[in-house]
Amino acid sequence: MPSIDKMFKTHPTETWLMIIITSLSLVLSITTDQYFSLVNLFDLLNISAVNIIFAVGLLVVLISGGIDISFAVAASVVQYVAFYILNDMGGGNWFLGFVVTALLGIVLGAINAGLIHYFRIISIVVTIATFNISFGLLMFLTKGVYIYNLPDWWTDRVILIEHQMANGTWAELTLPVAVMVAAVVLTWGLINYTSIGRQIYAYGDNPEGARRVGVNVAAVHFISYGWLGMMAGIGGLIQAHFTQEIVPNALIGRELDVLAAVVLGGATLGGGSGTVLGCVLGVLLIAIIQNGLNLLGVTPFAFKAIVGVIILFSITLSNVSFTEIRARMAKED
Amino acid sequence: MIFSEVKMKQYLQGEVVGLTAFLVAIVIIFSVASPNFFTMTTFSSMAYQLPALGLLTLAMMIPILSGGLNLAITYTANISGLALAWTLQSFGGIDAGIEFFVLGCLFAMFVGALSGFAIGFVVAYTKAHPILVSLSMMIFLRGIGEFLTHGKDISGFPQYVQYIGQGAIFGVPIALLIFIVCAFILHVLLSRTRQGFGTYMLGSNIKATSYSGINTKRNLIIIYTLSGLMCSIAGIIMLSRFNSVRVGHGEAFLLITVLACFLGAVDPFGGFGRVLPVVLALAILQIMTSGLNIIGSNQHLATALWGVILIVVMLLRWQWRLKKI
Helix, strand or coil: CCCHHHHHHHCHHHHHHHHHHHHHHHHHHHHCCCCCCHHHHHHHHHHHHHHHHHHHHHHHHHHCCCCCCCHHHHHHHHHHHHHHHHHHCCCCCHHHHHHHHHHHHHHHHHHHHHHHHHHCCCHHHHHHHHHHHHHHHHHHHHCCCCECCCCHHHHCCCEEEEEECCCCCEEEEEHHHHHHHHHHHHHHHHHHHCHHHHHHHHHHHCHHHHHHCCCCHHHHHHHHHHHHHHHHHHHHHHHHHHHCCECCCCCCCHHHHHHHHHHHCCCCCCCCCCCHHHHHHHHHHHHHHHHHHHHCCCCHHHHHHHHHHHHHHHHHHHHCCHHHHHHHHHHHC | CCCCHHHHHHHHHHHHHHHHHHHHHHHHHHHHHCCCCCCHHHHHHHHHHHHHHHHHHHHHHHHHHCCCCCCCHHHHHHHHHHHHHHHHHHCCHHHCCHHHHHHHHHHHHHHHHHHHHHHHHHHHHHCCCHHHHHHHHHHHHHHHHHHHHCCCCEECCCCCHHHHHHCEECCEEHHHHHHHHHHHHHHHHHHHCHHHHHHHHHHHCHHHHHHCCCCHHHHHHHHHHHHHHHHHHHHHHHHHHHCEECCCCCCCHHHHHHHHHHHCCCCCCCCCCCHHHHHHHHHHHHHHHHHHHHHCCCHHHHHHHHHHHHHHHHHHHHHHHHHHC
16 A cells, blocks of 8 residues: 555645545535435446546547547537448447447547648647537538437446435446446556557657657557547447437537546646546546535536636646645755 | 748748738639629628637737637637626616726726736746646636626627727728727737747747746736737627627637638747738638628538638648748
């Protein structure tokens, strides 16, 4: 068991997040009677699943030193295209659904990667452009029409674990959570235990240095944006499963919320840093804050302002180096 | 990338000529495409639409020159508009006197400058990435706006307020005059003052700038405060043009401002760019917007088209850079 002090040194952001989440949970457990229950815990996980799937994808891009704001719209595009493709295939099933959405997502990610890699356009500009192209074409071609008649396999709830509470309500863990766990584990494996994963870190930390020691820059770009694309596609599939409908502008704005959460989890826009654990904790912290505000009866109109303040503070604090301050103070002593 | 001063001048001069040629070309294309295009009504409506977008573009341009970005511009404009609306409504609504309008404008500008200052302060003192800082500021401002208005339109202002957005002096829209004055001030600031020189330096190499004795922190704070101030003026113009304020209004401008900056030869990594080419680029984009409208193009198709144009502009820029090296 590593000591807290050691954890602060190796993983400061993650440790802070865990401390904040724990104390917040304690406060909420005392002040509200619904927070500390299996139903609420499972609900939190069910609701956060799609965001975490997006978040671990975005994490890889942020580690590589890029940024992508087009993934949420890409997920919507994938939903529509996959719906028609699967219909042509005779309805499809979960397996085909995963394959089709993942592939479509990878294609959309690869377009971003290609523009960034071959034409040296800065990633924020490329993804602002692809965001608008995707969104404009999607709204134009679908005319904003929703899709309700999804195949049954797509909308039927898949319950993995269920447990009846004393008061008769059911605590359920559903399919999105399983997909989320798979996405988290795969991403964790990719960035920690594969050569290309370590190359992504290296490239994000110092692009020129990494290029000179022989990191395959094209592979870094295509795999990081492709990975995010894949997660966006699968996230889209799961989001449609969760809401049981496809709405063209349902995911607009989600990209910024996810980005904020990932950054809260310790990833930086400079690249080269960020962990899967931090990223998951970041999403969960925001979900818990919203859940808590909800249970405390705060008006939903205030949620975003509160979340915005929290993110602004955490970005400010995370860039102030505590160890540096401590070292400076020690020197003065 | 090292440019000698002469080369730099040629580069920018070529830029202005190229953009002017492009401007003339699209005017001709739209005139041929639709008989309704080359008319006084079209151009006067453009002159009324351009200023708000133009001011937001200037607000975007200053941080880009310094190697940053300000994603909060549209919401800063909204919140500033709200500040003015609040002042007017708390001093009589439709019957509010002109002195309260002036007071409201000052308050709006203060709010805009304050949100810019906050971004600049965090960027300068924590070295956090401007994209993130301005993004969280944007989420915060949007949240505040939604909290205050619950997503509704705020309207009911005195009659004379519309004069700013819809009135004209000698046939020139007042809003356009305001924009021209702001653009001119920014031009002088960037090309003739210490602050302007420092802004370009910051965009080229922040460390070297710091070592050469420029107060980078103060400079950054002024850059973002100015950006916020420009947003607030845009917000005031938007309020008077539509005679209402809604949080989220003009959200689509964000892309177009970025596009105008890059089309206007501002370097996406900072350090290079001038006001005049950006204003020309703005005129081009405004003509395209109006032209597409007149041809009867779909609004969403136009959004997609902006995205395509942004990529094409960046590809052309990449080509030019290859030729230079």
